[in-house]
């Protein structure tokens with residue numbers, strides 16, 4: 632059964648998440664995020680609104696709610712672009728390849 636098993640009531644709290652984070656064995660490998668680490672670090676040094684920095688970081692980390700990411704996480708069953716229905720909806724498709732984006 633899915634649930635948070637690190638406190639008594641089974642409901643996630645930041646406190647219990649922090650506790651887990653500080654008590655994990657140090658030999659547990661963490662999954663690295665996608666994307667170029669140096670480029671993502673440069674995002675935080677740019678003079679743009681914080682909201683845009685977060686968006687760019689999520690774009691480079693491939694964690695935007697595109698259909699292919701949602702399908703990979705078993706949230707949706709189709710990964711086609713919902714606009715043009717002619718390709719898989721990836722970050723590249725949304726911003727560069729989709730006919731609607733090109734217009």
Ligand SMILES: [Zn+2]
Pocket residue numbers: 712713714715716717718724728729730731
């Ligand atoms: Zn499209």
